[in-house]
Structures are given as structure tokens and as C-alpha cells.
Amino acid sequence: MTRTTLFAIITALGVLVLAGAGVYMMWSQLGVTMSVHGWIAYGLGALASIALSVGLFWLVFHSSRSGQDDIDRPEDLDG
Structure with a gap:
């Protein structure tokens, strides 16, 4: 696996985690519990x-x- 591929995978996973944290914060601000x-x-x-x-x-x-x-x-x- 090349460095570019590894960097792309790590970046995509980081963006996915940030999106999940954003969803969690948005829903908690609105008072939604899951x-x-x-x-x-x-x-x-x-x-x-x-x-x-x-x-x-x-x-x-x-x-x-x-x-x-x-x-x-x-x-x-x-x-």
C-alpha cells in the first residue's frame, strides 16, 4: 500500500469521525436523545x-x- 493510499484512507476515516461528532452535537443541541x-x-x-x-x-x-x-x-x- 502506498503512502498516498494510506493517507487517503486515514483522511477519509477522520472526516467520517468528524461528521459523526457533528451529527451527535447537532442532535444533542436540539434535545434529541438516541x-x-x-x-x-x-x-x-x-x-x-x-x-x-x-x-x-x-x-x-x-x-x-x-x-x-x-x-x-x-x-x-x-x-
């Missing part, structure tokens, strides 16, 4: 959302790089 089960559900929902977006982006890049998106017939070209 149980441990609520925080677990919130975290699992965020994790599932991130996993879905990573998976879809990976599929897009994979299909583009493997030639799945290439035009096979010249008559399909516009113009």
Missing part, C-alpha cells in the same frame, strides 16, 4: 450506504476498463 441501538442502526445504515456506493462505482469503472462500454457496431455512432 439509545445505543439507535446509534448502531445509524452506523449500519451509513456503512451500507457507503458499501453500496463503492460497489456501484467499482462496477462502473470495471465495465469501462474491460471494454463492456465500447460500441461494437459503427452504425451505432452518432453523426
Whole structure:
């Protein structure tokens, strides 16, 4: 793993922690209390959302790089 990749991962995790702390502070300012089960559900929902977006982006890049998106017939070209 390169230093750039490691730095990007650490930075992304730091931003995620800051966002979670911001959500917690905002909700506590509004008087909203959430149980441990609520925080677990919130975290699992965020994790599932991130996993879905990573998976879809990976599929897009994979299909583009493997030639799945290439035009096979010249008559399909516009113009």
C-alpha cells in the first residue's frame, strides 16, 4: 500500500469521525436523545450506504476498463 493510499484512507476515516461528532452535537443541541441501538442502526445504515456506493462505482469503472462500454457496431455512432 502506498503512502498516498494510506493517507487517503486515514483522511477519509477522520472526516467520517468528524461528521459523526457533528451529527451527535447537532442532535444533542436540539434535545434529541438516541439509545445505543439507535446509534448502531445509524452506523449500519451509513456503512451500507457507503458499501453500496463503492460497489456501484467499482462496477462502473470495471465495465469501462474491460471494454463492456465500447460500441461494437459503427452504425451505432452518432453523426
